[in-house]
Amino acid sequence: MLVGVIGKPNVGKSTFFAAATMKDVQIADYPFTTIKPNVGVAYLRTECVCREMGVVDNPRNSVCVKGTRLIPVELIDVAGLVEGASRGRGLGNRFLDELRQADAMIHVVDASGSTDREGRKVPPGTHDPVEDVEMVESEFDAWVHGIMSRDWERAARSTEQSGGKIADHIAGRLSGLAVSLADVEGALDRLGLKKERPTTWTEEQLKALASEIRKRTKPSLIAANKADLPTAAENIRRLAGTGRKVVPCASEAELLLRKAAEKGLVEYTPGDPTFRLRDTQRMTAAQLEALRMVEERVMKVYGGTGVQQAVNGAYFELLRAVVVFPVEDERKLSDRKGNVLPDAFVLRGGSTALDLAREIHTEIADGFLYAIDARTGKRLGADYELRNRDVIKVVSSGHRG
Numbered sequence: 001m002l003v004g005v006i007g008k009p010n011v012g013k014s015t016f017f018a019a020a021t022m023k024d025v026q027i028a029d030y031p032f033t034t035i036k037p038n039v040g041v042a043y044l045r046t047e048c049v050c051r052e053m054g055v056v057d058n059p060r061n062s063v064c065v066k067g068t069r070l071i072p073v074e075l076i077d078v079a080g081l082v083e084g085a086s087r088g089r090g091l092g093n094r095f096l097d098e099l100r101q102a103d104a105m106i107h108v109v110d111a112s113g114s115t116d117r118e119g120r121k122v123p124p125g126t127h128d129p130v131e132d133v134e135m136v137e138s139e140f141d142a143w144v145h146g147i148m149s150r151d152w153e154r155a156a157r158s159t160e161q162s163g164g165k166i167a168d169h170i171a172g173r174l175s176g177l178a179v180s181l182a183d184v185e186g187a188l189d190r191l192g193l194k195k196e197r198p199t200t201w202t203e204e205q206l207k208a209l210a211s212e213i214r215k216r217t218k219p220s221l222i223a224a225n226k227a228d229l230p231t232a233a234e235n236i237r238r239l240a241g242t243g244r245k246v247v248p249c250a251s252e253a254e255l256l257l258r259k260a261a262e263k264g265l266v267e268y269t270p271g272d273p274t275f276r277l278r279d280t281q282r283m284t285a286a287q288l289e290a291l292r293m294v295e296e297r298v299m300k301v302y303g304g305t306g307v308q309q310a311v312n313g314a315y316f317e318l319l320r321a322v323v324v325f326p327v328e329d330e331r332k333l334s335d336r337k338g339n340v341l342p343d344a345f346v347l348r349g350g351s352t353a354l355d356l357a358r359e360i361h362t363e364i365a366d367g368f369l370y371a372i373d374a375r376t377g378k379r380l381g382a383d384y385e386l387r388n389r390d391v392i393k394v395v396s397s398g399h400r401g
Contacts, residue, residue: 001073001074001103001104001315001319001321001346001348002074002075002076002101002102002103003073003074003075003076003102003103003104003105003106003311003314003315003319004075004076004077004078004099004102004104004105004106004218005017005075005076005077005078005105005106005108006078006081006099006105006106006107006108006136006140006220007080007081007107007108007109007132007136008080008081008110008115008117008118008119008132008135008136009080009115009118009119010080010110010115010119010120010121011080011108011109011110011115011119011132011225011226012108012110012225012226012251012252013077013080013108014038014077015225015251015252015255016077016106016108016223016225016249016251016307016310017038017040017075017077018251018255019251019252019254019255019258019305019307020040020042020075020254020270020307020308020310020311021040021041021042021075022258022262038076038077039074039075039076039077040074040075040077041072041073041074041075042072042073042074042075042311043062043063043070043071043072043073043270043308043311044070044071044072044073044311044312044315044316044321044323044346045068045069045070045269045270045271045308045311045312046068046069046071046312046316046323046344046388046389047067047068047069047389048064048067048068048069048341048344049325049341049389049391050064050067050340050341051067053333053341053374053375053391055333055340055341056340057340057341057342058339058340058341058342059341059342059343059344060335060339060342060343061342061343061344062343062344064341065269066269068269068271069323069344070269070270071323071344071345071346073311073315073346075106075311076099076102078099080119081135081136081139081140083117083118083135083139099140099218100176100177100178101178102178102218103178103218103319103348104218104219104220104221104314104315104318104319105218105219105220105221105314106220106221106223106310106311106314107133107136107137107220107221107222107223108223108225108249108251109129109132109133109222109223109224109225109239110127110129110132110225110226111129111224111225111226111227111229111232111235111236111239111248111249112124112125112226112227112229112230112231112232112235113125113126113127113128113129113231113232113235114126114127114226114229114231115127117131117132117135124229124230124231125231125235128235128238129224129235129238129239130235130238130239130242133222133239133242133244137211137214137220140214140218141207141210141211141214142207142210144174144177144210144211144213144214145206145207145210147173147174147176147177148170148173148174148206148209148210148213149206150173152206153199155169155198156198156199156201157199159198160196160197160198160199165195166188166195166198167181167184167185167188167195168181170184170209170213171183171184174213177217177218178217179213179217180217183213183216183217184213186216187209187212187213187216188209190212191205191208191209191212193205193209219318219319220244220318221244221245221246221247221310221313221314221317221318222239222244222245222246222247223247223249223251223306223307223310224236224239224246224247224248224249224306225249225250225251226249226250226251227248227249227250227298227301227302227306228250228253228293228294228297228298228301232248236248245313245317245318247306247309247310247313248302248306249305249306249307249309249310250294250297250298250302250305250306250307251305251307253294253297253298253305254270254305254306254307254308256290256291256294257275257291257294257305258270260275260287260291261275263282264278264279265277265278265279265282265283265287266278266291270307270308271304271308271309271312272304273299273303273304274295274299275291275294275295275299277291315346316388319348319349320348320349320350321346321347321348321349322346322347322348322349322351322386322387322388322389322390323344323345323346323388323389324344324345324347324356324386324389324390324391324392325341325343325344325345325389325390325391325392326343326345326356326360326392326393326394327341327342327374327391327392327393328393329393330372330374330377330391330393333374333391341391345359345360347359347386350385351385351386352382352383352384352385352386353368353370353371353380353381353382353383353384353386353392353394354368354382354383355386356371356386356392356394357371357382357394357396360394363396364394364396365396366396367396367397368382368394368395368396369395369396369397370382370395371384371392371393371394371395372392372393372395373390373391373392374391374392374393375391380392
């Protein structure tokens, strides 16, 4: 699974991305800082099963910090989208194209209202961030509509005359965007469009279809960035009033905390509601004041910086992701080398025991026999739908994993 970080220019997208991934990216206070898309590794935060199962784990593909498992996931950060991006303005088409394979999106918005539609600085509170949300979504919808509607009249007539399914045609056109036939069918049903008469669909109905497909295949949440500024609180309430999922964020605060933690100055795990000073002797007065402001303006107000919460929200809420712990020995909860709870896999909601086998190795999936729930000892079939925090052993012919 891949989550894209989108938004207009100069809203703090690159700072959000750097704070989530600790990857060095170009950060500056002007539009189009990001020219090439950045791909980095963030971490999904979840409760490990080690304490519940009464074991001391030694993870291999992830990290366990005092019972909190941090599992690597991918984020992609692209250049800011401006009005007209779907027509190529501001390099828009190029960067929209980078989001083809994204499964969900984190939409970073300047909640303080201190940047205009183009990303230029304006006095805080003078710009409406709700307009930015609508603009970016509209440009994404227009891009999808543009792909879908090429040679539309000919395709619609041909489908009607041959008795074919228009959903097949649309799914084929949008396959490069990771859009499935089921996605298209669901969107058509939701809008009540006459599938057997696509030639009667209006342009407005085609645009509505593009928007519905985008919502289904690229679900998004709003990271209301710069939440620590005084003008942000009212805008966050207004953004939440649109019915979208909104996470108040302070990306600069998260980046500060993570860098301080790396240097051993504070004790902090991404997603924590607070932090603890560790080595004040090595800190300057300015650093201590900055950390005090983070505590007062961010942690006490929002219970965290919001960056980790946004990443978790994208995976757990938008994609209904589940974390599964595969083991080879269901009694010792270990692999063949004795590593306890060595791996934690993130799978899309609805994934099955057979899907888990594919994640482990294709040969294991090819020889799949059954799986075992390590908690209960119960045998599970290939179609068993995985639940969050399952501990599973996969039994395969010629190999047990």
